[in-house]
Amino acid sequence: MTVVARAWLQPSEWLLTRSTATIAGYVAALFLAELLLAQDGFLVGGISHVLLLVTLLVHHATSGHAAYRAILLALTLPSLTRLVSLTVTVVDLHQVLWLAMIGLPTLLATLFVLRVLPAGLGVLLGRPSDVPLQIVVALSGILHGVLLYLIVRPAPLVSMTETGTLVVAVLVLVVFVAALEEIIYRGVIQSIAQEITGSRTAAVVIGSVVYACMFVSADSPLVPLTMLAIGGLFGATVAFTKSLWGVTGAHAFMIIGLLIVWPAVLR
Amino acid sequence: MTTSVTDAVADAAQSFTFEFRSTTLGIVVLLALLLLMFAREMLKAYRGRRAVERVRALDIAVWPLYIVFGFIVSVRLLELI
Numbered sequence: 011m012t013v014v015a016r017a018w019l020q021p022s023e024w025l026l027t028r029s030t031a032t033i034a035g036y037v038a039a040l041f042l043a044e045l046l047l048a049q050d051g052f053l054v055g056g057i058s059h060v061l062l063l064v065t066l067l068v069h070h071a072t073s074g075h076a077a078y079r080a081i082l083l084a085l086t087l088p089s090l091t092r093l094v095s096l097t098v099t100v101v102d103l104h105q106v107l108w109l110a111m112i113g114l115p116t117l118l119a120t121l122f123v124l125r126v127l128p129a130g131l132g133v134l135l136g137r138p139s140d141v142p143l144q145i146v147v148a149l150s151g152i153l154h155g156v157l158l159y160l161i162v163r164p165a166p167l168v169s170m171t172e173t174g175t176l177v178v179a180v181l182v183l184v185v186f187v188a189a190l191e192e193i194i195y196r197g198v199i200q201s202i203a204q205e206i207t208g209s210r211t212a213a214v215v216i217g218s219v220v221y222a223c224m225f226v227s228a229d230s231p232l233v234p235l236t237m238l239a240i241g242g243l244f245g246a247t248v249a250f251t252k253s254l255w256g257v258t259g260a261h262a263f264m265i266i267g268l269l270i271v272w273p274a275v276l277r
Numbered sequence: 278m279t280t281s282v283t284d285a286v287a288d289a290a291q292s293f294t295f296e297f298r299s300t301t302l303g304i305v306v307l308l309a310l311l312l313l314m315f316a317r318e319m320l321k322a323y324r325g326r327r328a329v330e331r332v333r334a335l336d337i338a339v340w341p342l343y344i345v346f347g348f349i350v351s352v353r354l355l356e357l358i
Contacts, residue, residue, distance in 0.1 A: 052289035056302040060309045063338055067313070071331050083334055088280070090341055095281045097303055098289040098348050105282065108290075112281040115341035122337040126330070160278050189280045195280075225278075227285030233278065268278060269311070 095191025148259025155267025
């Protein structure tokens, strides 16, 4: 009980450490790169992400046995995702294909990060101890999807009547959006942040802020704020249940609802 | 609305041709790949445990950027044919 309380309630112990300051600096740089992408265009934003990526790798190579070393590699994943997304998108191809083309190199990078880092994701991907709770968590994604749809109001990604395209789109959204994003932001970044800071609160904050930073280049400022709240909720769920299955299901329901179901049903 | 395809990414794809993006940001990304490949080969020359660990760390960026490079070259070649 004491350990749990300490992990959740002692911000003074992790707020002012060198590791936390380093992580905060890189998260601020990620935020700035995304802001430049939104304000100054793809070239300035892209170059900022290249600089951030190289800086993180050089820092990792030269940081010896620093406690924060592991998270430097994990924080390369958002910049890599953005660089891939800015360079491989071809306007003539369907957006479902964009997601798959961006997802494949990102998945490969994530596997390489997991190869370098100490084991930890295995626990999160293991059999969940409380299956009914995980199902409830997964179903909560339906509400998140409705909420996001009311904010963003996107055009439908695919038509509900084209069965073949619909099946492919759902598969791509589940694998390359829901599962991949949960593994990166909750599985890798949040888990490593918890190991480094020793605080679940800090880990949830770091994971959700990094996740929300990736939405700074959205048209509406409400989007990053909403994703910060959803990321915090998902992060707290993972920290509490020690499983990625529920939040991956929630993310899948959320994104399928947002991009396929609700644009057709609620328009 | 995903972390990979935000409004800014979709706008960039629709506002600028693939040719323009690959000869501007694409070149910058390929220069970064060359730099990382150079560092990787240099590290490979040192065969210690730490060198192996650092090579593996560089693989995180090098292999996805290989795919990006292959994709850009393939699309540009297809445009020529």
